[in-house]
Amino acid sequence: MTEWRKVRLGDCCEITSSKRIFYNEYVESGVPFYRSKEIIEKAKGDTISTPLFISHARFKEIQESFGAPQKRDLLLTAVGSLGIPYLINDSNPFYFKDGNLIWFKSFNGDLNSEFLYYWFKTRSAFQMLDKIAIGSAQKALTISSIKQISIEIPARDIQDRIVTVLSRYDALIENYQRQIKLIEEAAQRLYKEWFVDLRFPGHQSTSIINNLPQSWQKKTVEECLIFHGNGGWGKDSHTGKYEHPGKVIRGTDIEDIKTGRYSDLPLRFHTDNDIKKRTLKKNDLVFELSNGNINNIGRCLLIDDIILNNTGDNTICASFCKLLRPIDRLHALMLYWEIQDMQTSGRMLPLKKQGANGINNFDFDGFLSHVLLIPADESLISPLEIITRRIGRIQGEIALLREARDRLLPKLMSSEIDV
Numbered sequence: 001m002t003e004w005r006k007v008r009l010g011d012c013c014e015i016t017s018s019k020r021i022f023y024n025e026y027v028e029s030g031v032p033f034y035r036s037k038e039i040i041e042k043a044k045g046d047t048i049s050t051p052l053f054i055s056h057a058r059f060k061e062i063q064e065s066f067g068a069p070q071k072r073d074l075l076l077t078a079v080g081s082l083g084i085p086y087l088i089n090d091s092n093p094f095y096f097k098d099g100n101l102i103w104f105k106s107f108n109g110d111l112n113s114e115f116l117y118y119w120f121k122t123r124s125a126f127q128m129l130d131k132i133a134i135g136s137a138q139k140a141l142t143i144s145s146i147k148q149i150s151i152e153i154p155a156r157d158i159q160d161r162i163v164t165v166l167s168r169y170d171a172l173i174e175n176y177q178r179q180i181k182l183i184e185e186a187a188q189r190l191y192k193e194w195f196v197d198l199r200f201p202g203h204q205s206t207s208i209i210n211n212l213p214q215s216w217q218k219k220t221v222e223e224c225l226i227f228h229g230n231g232g233w234g235k236d237s238h239t240g241k242y243e244h245p246g247k248v249i250r251g252t253d254i255e256d257i258k259t260g261r262y263s264d265l266p267l268r269f270h271t272d273n274d275i276k277k278r279t280l281k282k283n284d285l286v287f288e289l290s291n292g293n294i295n296n297i298g299r300c301l302l303i304d305d306i307i308l309n310n311t312g313d314n315t316i317c318a319s320f321c322k323l324l325r326p327i328d329r330l331h332a333l334m335l336y337w338e339i340q341d342m343q344t345s346g347r348m349l350p351l352k353k354q355g356a357n358g359i360n361n362f363d364f365d366g367f368l369s370h371v372l373l374i375p376a377d378e379s380l381i382s383p384l385e386i387i388t389r390r391i392g393r394i395q396g397e398i399a400l401l402r403e404a405r406d407r408l409l410p411k412l413m414s415s416e417i418d419v
Contacts, residue, residue, distance in 0.1 A: 002154045004415050009104075010147030012111035017143060018098045019066050026052055031059040032094040036077040036084075039101060043086045045177050046255055049293050059095055067105075068095060072113050074104040076120060078141040083129040085120035087113065102146055115159040118166050119151055122413050154415065161419040162412045169405035176398045177259050180391055187387040188344060191337040195373055196345075200380055215376030222368040224335050227325040231286075231317035232278050234268035242269040246279070246314025251288035251321055254301045260398025262310045263406070270314060278316040278323060282308065283332040285324040286317040287339070294360040298348045302336045302388065306396040322364065331374070333384050338372045 009015065021033060030053040032038075038048050062068060069075070071091050077084040079100050096103075107113045119125055128149060133139040153159060194200035198213060207214040222228070235242040247265040249257065256264060270278075280286070286301040301307075308315070317323050326332040342348040351363040351370075375381065411417045 002158050002415060002418055004152045004154045006150050006152055007110060008147070009111075009116075009149045009151065012108055013104050013113070013116075014106040015143055015147050016103050016105070017101065018096050018103065019062055020098045021054055021058075021095065025054055025058060027055050029053055030055045032092075033096065034094060034101075035097045036080055036100040039075055039077060039086045039096070040081060040084050043084055044256065044261070045174060045259060049295055054095060059093060062095060063093075068093060069103065070105065072107075074113050074117055074120075076102045076104070076141070076146070078102045079138065082133055082139060082141055083120060083126055085117045087117040099140075102141060102143055109156060111153060112156065112159040112163055114163040114167065115153065116151075118163065118409060119413055122410050124410075124414075125151075152415070158419065165412065165419060166405060166409060169401055169408075173260070173398055173401050173405075176394050176401070180258070180394055183387060183391055183394075184340075187337060187384060187391075188340055190383060190387070192341055192345070194380065195334070195338075195375070196341060198373075200375070212373070213375070217374045217376075218371050219331075219374050220368060221324075221335065221370050221372070224326055224331040224372070224374075225324055226327055227323070228368070229277060229323050231319050231321040231323060232270065232274050233319045234270040234274060234316075236268060238269050241271045244270045244272070244275050244314050246270050246275070246316060247311045248316055248318050249280070249286050249301065249311070249321070250318040251291055251296060251299060254286065254288060254299045257301060257307060258395060260395050260400075260402055262399060263402075265311060270316065274316060275314050279313075280308070280311075280315050280317065280323065281325070283326055283329055285326065285332065285336060285339075287322045287324055288320065289322055289362045289364060290320040291360055294352050294354055297352050297360055297362050298339065298343050300336060300339045300343075302332065304392045306392050306399070310399055329385075330378060330381055333381055333388060334372060334374055336388075337384060342370075 026033065032048075033052040033054045034042070035052070037050070038052070041048055059068065069088055071088055073088045075086045075088070075096065077100070104113065104116065129141060130139075132145040132149070133141055134145075154162075198208075200213075203213070212218060231248075233248065234246070238245075245267055246269075248268050249265065253265055256262075280303050282303055282305060284303040286303065288297060288299040291297050324335070326335055339348075351366050353361045353363060355361055408417075412419065
């Protein structure tokens with residue numbers, strides 16, 4: 001059995017933060033500047049939703065005087081969503097917000113920064129960070145308290161082996177995520193060419209009457225649905241008539257689910273009526289109505305068997321989302337990819353309303369009257385069906401990889417398994 005020993009984090013690396021950057025120093029383009037929100041997005045492999053920048057000159061000034069994050073350094077969220085680690089895997093320059101993030105750098109030979117990254121992903125790390133966090137309304141981590149944390153580590157070569165095992169899972173997950181992105185882009189190009197620009201196979205010989213191919217139909221979104229309704233939230237415990245446990249898909253969960261991540265879905269309790277009206281079924285769409293980031297309004301998730309198998313019985317969508325139930329699979333696919341094209345092309349923008357209170361909303365009635373085209377020849381849908389199923393299969397593979405890695409992680413990080 002490998003011997004493990006206890007070390008104090010402050011003795012193994014430099015733990016610090018950044019130099020303050022003021023709001024008036026933001027520029028339209030330059031060196032990326034990250035807050036906790038952006039680091040969480042990067043940790044998940046998501047696209048940065050609200051890009052911020054500082055000038056190259058300001059970054060160079062800071063870098064020369066105080067240093068800047070380097071490859072294999074580690075950042076940890078310190079406010080709000082506490083304790084989410086981000087390991088820097090490239091040499092692309094960026095800077096980050098002081099107070100929001102804690103910076104681990106200049107590791108000595110005792111501790112592998114990647115080993116520490118995986119330690120921060122364990123439940124024991126989460127419990128320890130929660131215990132030392134200060135504040136009540138909004139908890140925060142301090143550099144001084146982080147420095148005092150002691151963790152059990154094996155010899156450096158064993159750390160390296162553990163990192164190798166776990167990083168193989170992450171590399172596969174990242175590769176699958178890249179595949180999904182490329183396949184989705186291909187699907188969106190196909191949808192736009194065939195069903196928006198009407199350059200579908202055989203279009204040269206198809207009669208066009210009033211900008212509509214012969215036998216095709218114009219349908220409003222509402223005409224593509226048999227039902228649409230509000231999401232719910234339920235209660236956090238079994239209380240009175242709230243007796244049915246079930247997961248809830250929020251707008252913030254949509255991108256996570258698309259990359260096989262289900263662990264953060266909240267489990268709530270719902271009424272009989274909630275379950276009858278709101279339980280998600282195959283081919284349903286979860287549509288995000290409201291978000292603090294206006295770009296996120298209109299995000300959409302197409303429910304399939306893989307999602308239902310991973311979320312369990314009685315899954316509903318949350319209050320700031322809508323449940324859309326299409327007539328059939330054809331209408332589900334056409335509506336889903338129409339929504340994706342509306343998002344990427346900017347056609348969705350006129351329906352998004354920016355509120356003075358910081359909450360952005362959506363003209364849902366206007367969306368229901370939006371018109372899309374339904375082809376007469378259902379075989380035209382076949383490529384979209386194939387692509388959509390392929391994406392679903394890859395998402396399922398990612399979910400299995402995440403589950404296997406997450407089962408292995410605590411065992412490797414607690415010496416339960418030797419490597």
